[in-house]
Amino acid sequence: MLSLKNVQVLYDRAIEAVRDVSLDVPAGAIVALLGSNGAGKSTILKAISGVLAQEDGEIVNGSVYLDNMPISGRSPREIVRAGLLQVPEGRALFATLTVEENLLMGGVTRSRAACARTIEQIYTLFPRVKERRSQIAGYLSGGEQQMVAVGRALMGQPRLLMLDEPSLGLAPQIVDAIFEALLALNRDSALTILLVEQNARLALDVASYGYILENGRIVLDGPSEKLRANDDVQEFYLGFSARTAQEHARREALQATQAVALVSALLDIIGVSKRFGGLTAVQDVSLKVEAGLICSLIGPNGAGKTTLFNLISAVFRPSAGQILFAGQDLTRLPTHALARLGIARTFQNLAVFKHETVVNNILVGMHTRLRTDAISAAVFLGRARAEEIRARERVEEIIDFLEIEDIRDHPVGSLSYGLQKRVELGRALAISPKLLLLDEMVSGMNQEEREDIARFILDLKEELGTTILMVEHDMGIVMDISDHVCVMNEGRKIADGTPSQVAQNEAVVAAYLGAKRAAA
Numbered sequence: 001m002l003s004l005k006n007v008q009v010l011y012d013r014a015i016e017a018v019r020d021v022s023l024d025v026p027a028g029a030i031v032a033l034l035g036s037n038g039a040g041k042s043t044i045l046k047a048i049s050g051v052l053a054q055e056d057g058e059i060v061n062g063s064v065y066l067d068n069m070p071i072s073g074r075s076p077r078e079i080v081r082a083g084l085l086q087v088p089e090g091r092a093l094f095a096t097l098t099v100e101e102n103l104l105m106g107g108v109t110r111s112r113a114a115c116a117r118t119i120e121q122i123y124t125l126f127p128r129v130k131e132r133r134s135q136i137a138g139y140l141s142g143g144e145q146q147m148v149a150v151g152r153a154l155m156g157q158p159r160l161l162m163l164d165e166p167s168l169g170l171a172p173q174i175v176d177a178i179f180e181a182l183l184a185l186n187r188d189s190a191l192t193i194l195l196v197e198q199n200a201r202l203a204l205d206v207a208s209y210g211y212i213l214e215n216g217r218i219v220l221d222g223p224s225e226k227l228r229a230n231d232d233v234q235e236f237y238l239g240f241s242a243r244t245a246q247e248h249a250r251r252e253a254l255q256a257t258q259a260v261a262l263v264s265a266l267l268d269i270i271g272v273s274k275r276f277g278g279l280t281a282v283q284d285v286s287l288k289v290e291a292g293l294i295c296s297l298i299g300p301n302g303a304g305k306t307t308l309f310n311l312i313s314a315v316f317r318p319s320a321g322q323i324l325f326a327g328q329d330l331t332r333l334p335t336h337a338l339a340r341l342g343i344a345r346t347f348q349n350l351a352v353f354k355h356e357t358v359v360n361n362i363l364v365g366m367h368t369r370l371r372t373d374a375i376s377a378a379v380f381l382g383r384a385r386a387e388e389i390r391a392r393e394r395v396e397e398i399i400d401f402l403e404i405e406d407i408r409d410h411p412v413g414s415l416s417y418g419l420q421k422r423v424e425l426g427r428a429l430a431i432s433p434k435l436l437l438l439d440e441m442v443s444g445m446n447q448e449e450r451e452d453i454a455r456f457i458l459d460l461k462e463e464l465g466t467t468i469l470m471v472e473h474d475m476g477i478v479m480d481i482s483d484h485v486c487v488m489n490e491g492r493k494i495a496d497g498t499p500s501q502v503a504q505n506e507a508v509v510a511a512y513l514g515a516k517r518a519a520a
Contacts, residue, residue, distance in 0.1 A: 001027040001192055002048070002084070002160055007062035009043050009052065009216075017043040017057070018216045025160065028190040030182070032203035032224070035213035036473055037443040041196040042089060044213075045162050048194075049086050050076040081109060083159030087166060089196075091149040095138030099129060099148050102137050106155030115155060122151040125181050143174030150178065154185075161185075162194045167202055167301050172490040175302060179206055198473060199300045201512050204228050215447055234509070265324075266291040266467045267312070267435055272321030274307055281307040283491045284321070289435070289484075294461055294468045296478045299488035300511055305471045306348065308488070309439055312469075313345050314338055325435065342434035346424050346441060348471075354413030354420075361412050361423050362398055365430025366391040398426045402456060418449035425456065436460065438470035442477060450474060454481055479503060487511065 002025040009018040018040045025031045035041050046052050048064050050071070063072045066082055074082075085106075093102050103122065107115035123130035126147040132140060137148060146166060153161055163182075167175045183206055185191040197203035204210055204224040211221040212233065220232055227233050267289035274282040282304045289295045297305050310316045312323055314335040323330045325341060333341075344365070353361050399408055402422050407415060412423050421441060428436060438457070442450040454477050460466040472478050478485060479499040486496040489511040495502050502508055 001025055001067065002194070003065045003068075004044070004048070005062050005065065007044070007047060007064065008060050009040075009047055009057055010060050011055065011057045013056075013058075016216060018047070020062070021213075021216075021218055022062075023211050023218065023221070025192060025194050027159075027192055028186070029209065030186050030193040030195060030207045032200075032207035032210040033194065033196045033213060034198070034200050034203055034210055036198065037440075038445060039213040040216040041213055042164055043216075045086055045088075045164050045194070045196060047072075048079075048084060048162065050074055050079045080156060083157070084162070085153040085156045085158040085160070086162040087146075087149045087153045087164065089164040089168065091142075091145045093137045093145055093148060093152075095136070097137055098134055099137055099140070100133045102148055103129075103151050103155055106152035109156065114157075118155050118157065122154055125154075125184070126151060126177075141174075143170045143178075146170060146174070146178060147181075150181070158191065160192045160194060162196070164196045165198065165301075166195070167197065167199050170302050172302055175202065182206060199302075200233070201300060201510070234503075265289060266326060267469065268322075268324040269308075269312070270322045270324070272308070272311060272318045272323060274304075274311055274316055275319045281491055282311065285488070285491075285493045286321075287486050287493065287496065289467060289469050291467050292461065292465050293483040294457065294470070294481055295484040295486065296482040297469060297471045297486050297488065298473070298475070298478055299494075302490075303488040303511075304491040305488055306439065307491075309345070309437055309471060313343065313437060339431055342431065343437065344428035344431050344433035344435075345437040346421075346428050346439055348440045348443065350417075350420055350424060352412045352420055352424050352427070355411055358399070358404060358408050358410055358412060358415075358423050358426075359395055362395045362426045362430055363391060365427035366394060394430060394432075398429050401429070401459070402426050403452075418445045418452075421445065421449075421453070422456075425453075429460075432464075434467060436466050436468045438468060438472070440471055440473060442472065442474050450477060453477075457481060 004021055004023050007018060007021045008016065010016055021044060033041050033044065043057065046055070046057065047059055052058055059072050063070045065071065066084065071079060071082065094105065100119070103119055104115060107118060123133070128144055129147050129151055132144060137145060140148065150163070150166070166178055179202060182193060186193055195203055195207060204227060207224050209222070210224055210227045211218050212227070213219070220227070220230070222230070265288040269285060269287040272282060272285050273280065285308060297308065299305055307316065311318050312330070314330060314333055318331055325343065328341070330338065353364065399405055402425065404419065404422060404426070407419060412420055415423070425441065442453050445453065457468060457470070458481055461468060482499055484496065485499050485502040487494050487502055487505070487508050494507045494511060495505040
């Protein structure tokens, strides 16, 4: 039905996002396209949908075919009329319109009677959407919005439905409901589905065939059952497989025998739970992060990792349990107090001042270390001058450590994504943190940038003794640099231990790669 032949995509006529990609989506099948952030998955969907030009992208080699006819040069409108519809990452609903108005937007090319029939089918598929039909879409939960986004695409009567990260950020119960609906559509209506997912367990459970994309290239493909059992796939998603487990175990044993200092828990999470109304996002999680070590928090999308990070950094208050830092209870402290204690954080989505220079962005991180009042700072004498000198000396140390001397005076918004993430790390380092929380630091980076960040993290541990807790999806980095790994799934901790122990844990393998869902 759909095929890509040797497709190469460039952005801005220079940045290669996809190289020599070929794949096939047979009629009536569910095909999964897997890979980490920045692998090129969304770019492939945009290439199929004909929307690359909106982001200064283009197919420079190869072509996309529908029923053996090239469609690469067609407009997005023509591609939609041909029956290829996409549910984009982030849902892209019209936030000020009602649910039903959003659905009707998806049927703009069809008659009113046809739209009415399809809406009733969507309401049968998603009863919750029917209950919310008159509500403003922007006020719905993320899961409800995703259901509306799927419904809007179905309003166009697709031959091929493409979904970009449909499980991202959603609770497991909602994800299950959406995926069961997709299975029903495929089973009952023979709807062809191309599913882009980071969550391999979910994707391989519903798909009959999968492709794994890395750095813009297809590195592996095959039937779902074979991919799930493949050593290379386990290595990709878990960092290493059974064939390399012994090597990692030997390395961990050697490191243990070489350790001469006793370590103690700098961060102690005790029975922490977080409920949002009737939804439990984190349930009875306990974790010790030892001083001077690197601990990674991993798990599929929606596992509760970022919620736990937000609990540690006082963005949320726990519904139950305690969080202790160096013996002090954090659960009632305001967020700004954590910086004074020596806890710093980066964010999954960039949080930098894009119009300010690199130097000024890092200086912002020094704010909690300054004691001068506003009047003294304005006069800039005595203590104020001394503090300014010390702050700038600290910034210079960070710039040197992160190897960003040549961009020090550049506006951060003019830098590449990888360098912006490095500047954000520099701002977190400004307070000389005892505990550094890193939320998906390498997400969206190329291989060279990932290796640089991994090197900096190791240097922070080994040279400065910084304790690091990181949420990360890049299992290669997690398994290579972590001392301890904690795995979450559906809000619960399902395993923790050394990297080799965790990678061989059956519950972890099931959480990432899963078992085939019943077809019924």
